[in-house]
Amino acid sequence: MKKLSILFLLLAVIFSVQVFSNPLTESEQDGHIFLHTGSPLILKDERIKTIDPSNPDLAATVIAGRTLLPLRAISEHFGAKVSYDDQNRTAIIEYKNAKYLFPIDQKNYRIESAGKIKEIEIDTNSTIIQERTMVPLRVLAEDILKKDVSYFDRVIAIGSGAIDLETQNDLLQQIKSKIGLALKARNIDEVLKSVSGTSYLYHFKDQMTIVEGEFGPVPGMVNVSDLGSPESSESLESDFSQTNIQVEGIDEADLVKTDGKNIYLVAEKAIRIVNAQDGNLEEIAVIPLAKDKSAQEMFIDGDRMIILGTRYEQIEADFDSTRQNDSLDMMIMPPFYNSKHYSFIDVFDISSPEAPYLIKSHEIEGHYSTSRKNGDIVYLVANSNFFREIFLPEVRDSATGFKFEPVELNDIMITPGYPAEGFISISALDIRNDAKAEVELISAYGAITYMNDHALYIASSNYGEKTTITKFAISGLNVGYAGSGEVDGYLTNQFALDEYAGHLRVATTQWEKGNNLYVLDSSLNITGAVTDLAKGESIYSVRFLGSxxxxxxxxxxxxLFVFDLSDPKDPKVTGELEIPGFSSYLHPISETHLLGLGMDVVDIYQKDKWGKEVVVGQRHGGVKVSLFDVSDMGKPEEVANLIIGESGSYTDALGNHKALMFDKNKKLMAFDAYLTDDPYDYQLESGAVLISYENDNITLKKIIYSEQPDFYSQDLPSASRIIYIDDLLYYIQGSKITAYQYDDLSKTSTLVLQPNN
Structure with a gap:
């Protein structure tokens, strides 16, 4: 937990930030702007934005003693027009009846004004960094834009009138606290200082492992560019279930997927593909994984299958007792072996699903945390924690070769003064071309992830009952650090975060004080909050829907608390409903109704000394499904509920929203559950629970009881899911798949997968 405390110290003094996808407005063009070398952020009037929204990782940088700024972003901020001549590799600024031409890789620029041309020599080349023209600070700001420049301790002020940053320490520190706490690493020494590691250090005998036989050219591996565009298929016209996700348009990986024709299943050591057309189940392909790889989740997109997981390497180390206290002299230290962890993305072509082949791979050092997919781009989130002194995360990519290389310094954000024990990394990979994955790291830690179409948030809690939120701006393959913020309390899961109309909403629990709902503005400053809600209780579920x-x-x-969030400065509790039990997941089925999945709670009675029955405690009852009418924000109502099973019953869907199936057309919810009707009998039956909902009614349509397979293998799937394809329903119980007619639930066929010996 030390890593969490360190991150808390980092963010205890940070002002929150936010990224806008739009350029700065004309009303903001007057006055000073502030930048910090190494930071991709810009500060103006207490508002923080990315310097270049289309390239959110771009920062002011220093090369050969000269500070370079992005020509387009700074020029356009002050009202200039910018274009680029590809043929002559020249950036052009049009400003106040003159043109300024900057040829790339040359130490000069030209001025064209009133029919005259003048060439000006400068001491630094104009250059291209991350597809943007970078030019010297003072040439751009003073000579062309006619602005005053102030520069001290890596802070830059540009505007009308000079600011003495050296003597205005309060202003300097305020700027640094907003845009200067996380910066691009300038050299390896800065990285080493920003990552403290643990107090117990080991010298590893193998610092750079190459396993070309495992990762290298796979038989049948081809270039993505050789495949052409995906062709349409009948499966695209099918009606089939999708993974239950949080944000529309942002896919989430899961252990079971379908494309409307086949069912794809993840096992720890293999991927199994089953043809499910017309309910005639047949396994058509098995993809075994390397012995050091473990698959964890997958995406399916047309003719692409994307596998995500972790690869392990065991490394022998020598314990460094010189870093410990004298008591270690009395100890005999055994040999120490540490496993290096690498998160991976493997992309397969499945245009012929019976013969899938690998076309693209990416690995980065760190434990796999989660992933998201937006269009053709997959975003992988990993956490790396290191026990070695020589420290730089390693990455390898099939687009550049099969050998590990350290992550480039330009892709690492560090937190000077607040050492962490590892990195959060985000890899962005395009599944449709040969381009290598783009990588962004920051020396921090995070667990809970929320993503929309322009930003990705990673939250982490610590001993101080604080939650820190690290934000990344995303634009296709471009990923950039966009700032950090902090709120009181802990988050229960990803649904406790949501962005709407430029504001982030965060729900947290504090053990002693109660629960909180925060609204943060476009710079992640708290604009409004409801605090100390339901003291003594904990948040079990959250759902944000618009305002x-x-x-x-x-x-x-x-x-169940209802909030009006239409005024970000004044969030309000408008209604409250108290009922037995709890919902651990809330799902909107209309603008006025929510389904809740949770557990019933039953009072435990005992006779007191006078023989009177009194409540002495509570126990969980069966699985509870509630239907809430929230059309009246002041009076939410539970209009229907179902209790399924008795105490001891359980479903994985209580803690995993992806284990739920929803069919909007048939108004059906389904999930796998372990059920008992006897609270004193721990013999559970496995069954698929199907619940229909409409208007103010919910009905238990059927429980399909089915015995699970009684054998296990690492190459057999273990997840339980219910999916549908057209007129058929499929109940997946690990390695057992059963097909049913969707209308009458009559059994069609069963397939039990076997170990791939």
Whole structure:
């Protein structure tokens, strides 16, 4: 947990930030702007934005003692027009009846004005960094834009009138606290200082492992560019279930996927592909994984299958006792072996699903955390924690070769003064071309991830009952650090974060004080909050829907709170409903109704000394499904509920929203569950629970009981899911798949996968 405390110290003094996808407005063009070398952020009037929204990782930089700024972003901020001549490799600024031409890789620029041309010599080349023209600070700001420049301790001020940053220490520190706490590493020494490692250090005998036989050219591996565009297929016209996700348009990886024709299943050591057309189940392909790889999730997109997971390498190390206290002299230290972890993305072509082949791979050092997919881009999030002194995360990519290389310094953000024990990394990979994955790292730690179409947030909690939020701006393959913020309390899961109309909403629990809902503005400054809600209880579920929010807390009863978030400065609780049990997941089925999945709670009675029955405690009852009418924000109502099974019953969907199936057309919800009708009998039956919902009614359509396979193998899937394809329903119980007619639920066929010996 030390890593969490360190991150808390980092963010205890940070002002929150936010990224806008739009350029600065004309009304903001007057006055000073502030930059910090190494930071991709710009500060003006207390508002923080990326320097270049289309390239969010671009920062002011120093090369050969000269500070370079992005020509387009700074020029356009002050009202200039910018273009680029590809043929002559020249950037052009049009400003106040003159043109300024900067030829790339040359130490001069030309001025064209009133029919005259003048060439000006400069001491630094104009250059291209991350597809943007970079030019000397003072040439751009003073000579062309006619602005005053102030520069001290890596802070830059540009505007009308000079600012003495050296003597205005309060202003300097305020700027640094907003845009200067996370910076691009300038050299390896800065990286080493920013990553403290643990107090126990080991010297590893193998610092750079190459396993070309495992990762290298795979038989049948081809270039993505050789494949052409994906062709349409019948499966695209099918009606089939999709993974239950949080944000529309942002896909989430899962253990089971379908494309409307085949079912794809993830096992730890293999991927299994089953043809499911017309309910005639047949396994058509098995993809074994290397012995050091473990698959964790997948995406399916047309003729692409994307596998995500972790690869392990065991490294022998010598313990460094010189860093410990004298008591270690009395100890005999055994040999130490540490596993290096690499998160991987493997992209397969499945245009012929019976013969899939690998076309693209990417690995980065660190534990796989989660992933998201937007269009053709997959975003992989990993956390790396290191126990060695020589430290730089390694990455390898099939687009550049099969050998590990250290992550480039330009892709690493560090937190000077607040050493962390590892890195958060984000890899962005295009599944449709040969381009290598783009990588961004920051010396920090994070666990809970929320992503929309322009930003990715990673949250982490610590001992101080604080949650820190690290934000990355995303634009296709471009990923850039966009700032950090902090709120009180802990987050329960990804649904506790949501962005709407430029504001981030965050729901947290504090053990002693209660629960909180924060609204943060476009710079992640808190604009409004509801705090100390339901003291003594904890948040069990959250759902934000536009300008409304819903929170379920629980200790002895289940309060459902309704929030009006239409005014970011004044969020309000408008209604509250108290019912037995709790909902651990909330799902909108219309603008006025929510489904809640959770557990019933039953009072435990005992006779007191007078023989009277009194409540002495509570126990969980069966799985509970509630239907809430929230059309009246002041009076939420549970209009229907179902209790399925008795105490001891359980479903994975309570903690994993991807284990739920929803069919909007048939108004059906389904999930796998382990059920019992006897609270004192721990013999559970496995079954698929199908619940229909419409208007103010929910009905238990059927429980399909089915015995699970009684054998296990690492190359057999273990997840349970319910999916549908057209007129058929499929109940997946690990290695067992059963097909049913969707209308009457009559069994069609069953397939039990076997170990791939």
């Amino acid at each position: 409304k929010g819903y929170i379920v807390t629980f200790r002895t009863i289940d309060p």
